Amino acid sequence: MKLRANLIIGGALFALAILVGLLAPWLAHTDPVLDANLLNAEEAPSWTWWFGTDDQGRDIYSRVVYGARISLTVGIVSQLINSVIGVGLGLSAGYWGGWWDDFVNGLTNLMLAIPSLIFALAIMAVLGPGLTSLLIALGLTNWSFTCRIARASALSLKSQGYVQAATVLGYGDLRIMITQLLPNMLGPIVVIGTLGMGSAVLSEAALSFLGLGVRPPFPSWGSMLSDARDQITTAPWLSVFPGLAIFLTVLGLNLLGDGLRDILDPQSRSRRT
Amino acid sequence: MTGSPLIEVEDLRIDLNDGSRCVAAAEGISFRIDRGETFGLVGESGCGKSITALALIGLLRQPLSIGGGVIRFEGREIQQLSAAGQRELRGNRIAMIFQEPMTALNPVSPVGRQIAEMFVLHKGKSWREANQLAVEALASVRVPAPERRVKDYPHQLSGGMRQRVMIAIALACGPDLLIADEPTTALDVTVQAEIIELMRNLCAERGTAILMISHDLGLVANVCRRVAVMYAGRIVEERGSADIFRTPSHPYTQGLVASLPRLGSRAALGRTRLKEIAGVVPAITSFPDGCRFNPRCTRATDICRTAAPDTTWLGPGGFVRCHHHA
Numbered sequence: 001m002k003l004r005a006n007l008i009i010g011g012a013l014f015a016l017a018i019l020v021g022l023l024a025p026w027l028a029h030t031d032p033v034l035d036a037n038l039l040n041a042e043e044a045p046s047w048t049w050w051f052g053t054d055d056q057g058r059d060i061y062s063r064v065v066y067g068a069r070i071s072l073t074v075g076i077v078s079q080l081i082n083s084v085i086g087v088g089l090g091l092s093a094g095y096w097g098g099w100w101d102d103f104v105n106g107l108t109n110l111m112l113a114i115p116s117l118i119f120a121l122a123i124m125a126v127l128g129p130g131l132t133s134l135l136i137a138l139g140l141t142n143w144s145f146t147c148r149i150a151r152a153s154a155l156s157l158k159s160q161g162y163v164q165a166a167t168v169l170g171y172g173d174l175r176i177m178i179t180q181l182l183p184n185m186l187g188p189i190v191v192i193g194t195l196g197m198g199s200a201v202l203s204e205a206a207l208s209f210l211g212l213g214v215r216p217p218f219p220s221w222g223s224m225l226s227d228a229r230d231q232i233t234t235a236p237w238l239s240v241f242p243g244l245a246i247f248l249t250v251l252g253l254n255l256l257g258d259g260l261r262d263i264l265d266p267q268s269r270s271r272r273t
Numbered sequence: 274m275t276g277s278p279l280i281e282v283e284d285l286r287i288d289l290n291d292g293s294r295c296v297a298a299a300e301g302i303s304f305r306i307d308r309g310e311t312f313g314l315v316g317e318s319g320c321g322k323s324i325t326a327l328a329l330i331g332l333l334r335q336p337l338s339i340g341g342g343v344i345r346f347e348g349r350e351i352q353q354l355s356a357a358g359q360r361e362l363r364g365n366r367i368a369m370i371f372q373e374p375m376t377a378l379n380p381v382s383p384v385g386r387q388i389a390e391m392f393v394l395h396k397g398k399s400w401r402e403a404n405q406l407a408v409e410a411l412a413s414v415r416v417p418a419p420e421r422r423v424k425d426y427p428h429q430l431s432g433g434m435r436q437r438v439m440i441a442i443a444l445a446c447g448p449d450l451l452i453a454d455e456p457t458t459a460l461d462v463t464v465q466a467e468i469i470e471l472m473r474n475l476c477a478e479r480g481t482a483i484l485m486i487s488h489d490l491g492l493v494a495n496v497c498r499r500v501a502v503m504y505a506g507r508i509v510e511e512r513g514s515a516d517i518f519r520t521p522s523h524p525y526t527q528g529l530v531a532s533l534p535r536l537g538s539r540a541a542l543g544r545t546r547l548k549e550i551a552g553v554v555p556a557i558t559s560f561p562d563g564c565r566f567n568p569r570c571t572r573a574t575d576i577c578r579t580a581a582p583d584t585t586w587l588g589p590g591g592f593v594r595c596h597h598h599a
Contacts, residue, residue, distance in 0.1 A: 161376030168330060169442065170364030170395060179390065183381040 007259025013252025014194075017245075021068035028062035032219050045237050052237035054227070063219040064241050070220035071249070074134055075201040081139030082200075083193050086146025091177055091185070093147075094154025104147065111144040117203060124212045134213050138200050146192050153185035160184075187264030191257045198253035205246055221246050277348055278305040279449055279482050280329065280367075285342035287324050287333065287506075289557060296558055297340060299325055299506040308449065309480040311473075313493030313514070315529075316503035317554050322486045325503075326452050329484070330367050331359040347449075365395040368443035370472075372455040374435035378427040384438045385411070385423025391445035410441040414471060433464035437471065444475055451476055454486045469496060490529050494518060499590065502526050505555055505565040512591040522593040524570045525550070564596065572597040 020027060029050075045052040051060035093104035111119075120137040127133035154177075157163055163180050171180070201221075207213040208222030209229075216223060221242040228238035285302040288295050299321030306312045314322045327333050329344060331351055344351045346362065354362070371377040379387060388410050389403035398406065404423070411419035414437040427435055436456065443451055453472065457465035473496055476483050487493050493500055494514040501511040502525065510523040521527045528550035539545045552569035555561060561568055567577040574597070582594045 161371060161373050162379040165369075165371060165377040165439075166379075167332060168363055168369045169391065170360045170362070172360060175394070179382070180379055184379070186381075 004259070006255045007263065010252045010255025010257070010259055013248055014256050017068055017072060017249045017252065020065055021072050024065045024069055028059075028065045030059045030062045032058065032063040032066040044235075051241040052235065054235070054238055055231065060224075060237060060241055063224060064221070064245050067219040067221045067224060067242060067245065068249075070131065070214050070218065071201050071204055071222070071246070074131070074138065074204040074220075075197040075249075075253075077135050078138035078142070078200045078204075079193055079197040081135070082143040082196055083146055083189065085140070086143035087150045087182070087189060089143070090147035090150025090152075091154045091181060094151040095158055095173070095177055095181060101151075104151070108144045108147050108151075111141070116141040116144075117206060120203065120207060121210070121212065124207060129212050129215055131214055134204060134207060137207070138203050142196055142200065142203075146189060146196070149188050149192055150185060153188065154181050157181050157184050187261070190264060191261040194253050194257035194260060198250040198257070201246060201250055201253070278345075279308045279310070279347065280484075281305040281343075281345045282325075282329070283343045283345075285325070285328060285344060286340040287321065287328055288338050288340035290336050290338065292336075295340075296560075297506060298337065298557055299503075300340075301507055302342070304501055304508070304511065306450065306482050306484060309477075309482055310499070311476075311483045311485065311497040313485045313487065313497035313500040314503060315487060315490050315493050315500055317488055319554060319557065320503045321506040322503050323454055326369070326454055326484065326486055329452065330363050330369065332363075361395075364391060364448070365446045366448050367450045367452065368446070368448040369452040369454065370436070370439045370443045370456050372458050374432055374439050374459065375427075377439055378435060380427055383424050383426055384430065385425075388423070388438070388442050388445055391442055395446045406445075407441075410445050411438070413444075413475065414438070414441045416441075432460050433468060436460060436464075436468050440468075440472055440475065444479070444481065447479060448481060450482045450484060452484045452486070455488070456485070457492070458487075465492075472496075490517075491533055502529070505560055506557070507565060507594065509566065509595070510591075510593045512587070512593075516587075516591060520599070522587060522598045523566075523595045524572055524597075524599075525566050526593075527599065564594075566595075 049059055049061065051064060053059055054063075089104045089107070093101040119141045123137035123140065124133055127136060158181065163176060166176050166180050204213055204220060205222030205225060208220050209226040211226065214220040214223050216227070224242040225239055225246075228235070228242070232239050282305070283303050286300040287298045287302075289298040302321075302325055304312065314325065316322045324333065324337055327337075328339055329351070331354070333339060339352060346367070351359065351362070378384065385404060385407045388407035389400065392398040392403035392406050393400060407423055408419045411422055416422050416434060416437055422430075422434075427438070430438065451472070456472065457468050460468060469492065472483070475481070483496065485493055485496055490500070490502075494517060497514055499511065500514045500517050501508045502517070502523065503509065504525050510517070510521070510526045512522070517526060518530060521530045528548070531548040532550065534547055550569055555565065555568070561578070563579045564570070564573070564577045564582050567573040570577065576596050580596075582596045584592045584594055585598055586592050
């Protein structure tokens with residue numbers, strides 16, 4: 001039953017983060033961008049200002065709550081792009097083999113050779129900062145692991161009896177890939193996907209920290225950390241709370257990924273029934 | 274017997290090409306199956322019977338390929354068909370069931386959906402109609418409570434039930450030919466008989482021809498009207514199934530028949546050893562010259578070691594390839 005603890009805690013943390021993002025307008029005490037009041041600048045956490053205020057008097061609690069929207073959007077959307085690219089390339093490469101497989105393999109090796117953050121930086125440099133370019137940059141740079149796993153699964157699955165049976169029964173290539181191969185490799189893909197979401201949230205933080213992510217004054221957890229670094233000794237709450245939000249979300253996603261891996265393993269599934 | 278055959282194989286050769294050299298894994302394969310007929314292909318592991326079946330449905334993959342000969346389905350050459358044309362045949366007109374019902378079903382998809390997919394794929398039905406037809410198909414293979422079973426996953430079914438589902442999938446579109454590759458090898462003996470009976474009855478009802486592939490001569494002769502015996506990539510004898518037991522002609526067939534335990538015989542009672550054929554099947558890369566059975570044959574003479582025997586006709590529809598046939 002220890003498998004379940006992973007899943008429940010991870011799922012709860014991730015669900016909490018999503019809920020906070022969705023309900024931000026109701027949860028926030030003030031507008032995260034407009035409600036600046038220099039009279040309240042750099043207040044320490046208190047009953048009025050739960051997480052304190054920054055040097056412009058903006059409520060950190062409200063900014064963290066709104067920041068969830070951007071950080072999670074980046075995490076989920078960019079990982080979805082990665083999964084689609086990775087599965088599409090890996091699955092077709094493993095199933096078809098031949099020159100296409102060589103090509104995809106070469107591309108994957110290329111992607112693995114370049115640190116993805118550096119590559120994302122280069123893309124951001126071309127596209128300019130902003131949420132859309134952030135999504136594109138992170139969505140195009142982290143598909144290589146998904147691709148590797150999809151390809152390996154396709155290679156081993158295509159020699160399975162039911163895949164051959166499907167060929168014999170007149171299924172076309174696309175139908176075999178979608179109805180026979182994809183559902184059978186979904187477990188590891190979903191696990192990699194949740195873990196990837198965690199690292200995308202971190203990458204967003206890193207890129208925003210470097211000033212390439214979401215433009216101020218809009219809050220994302222990464223950009224808040226970035227803004228807070230000058231005051232880390234005088235007003236530590238500015239970095240602690242967004243940092244905590246990132247930590248809890250990434251922890252939740254990793255636990256969720258681990259838990260999903262345990263229940264999506266076909267062996268443990270057949271044991272349960 | 275009259276009219277055009279359903280499927281006709283003429284002088285088929287299957288090459289095994291590992292890049293450096295090319296050997297014939299099977300050659301001189303010729304047979305025909307008429308509509309609604311039952312035909313058996315018997316032989317030991319590696320004699321080329323399964324790759325012959327794969328060649329029929331155009332599914333030989335590297336390193337195997339068709340090296341020569343013609344396969345005609347209803348008069349049309351299968352090799353000449355486009356990939357889409359071949360796919361149209363597979364599952365719809367020619368269906369196949371496999372040895373391992375455990376692995377031949379997709380583990381993550383309910384069995385009803387897998388049956389229904391055949392109607393969607395080949396008959397253009399909507400999913401709603403197809404699901405209804407899937408329940409009927411399950412009922413026709415005598416699966417109890419089919420409306421509940423369609424929602425089951427393969428791992429929830431027993432081996433026999435899974436093979437029934439395979440048969441339902443294979444016969445879903447009313448194919449003209451059912452290829453059964455060792456359909457009962459993985460099943461319990463009692464279930465075997467039920468499955469064979471079911472397959473035979475369903476095919477007889479619908480006029481589906483059966484090509485049954487097995488190493489079990491007794492089983493094949495029981496199901497099929499005609500039987501071809503393969504040895505080391507060649508058909509050595511083809512006879513009516515009653516004849517092959519009564520008057521086996523090729524020394525290999527005689528050996529197979531003699532090695533079957535018979536009820537009440539001294540061997541079956543454990544008093545004497547069962548008959549065996551001395552020696553082992555030659556490897557595919559080192560087939561002997563002449564008749565390929567000669568190193569194991571008690572009747573072999575010099576000619577057997579140099580010349581491959583020609584076809585000798587034994588009455589209508591039966592032949593043997595042996596210099597010294599009985």
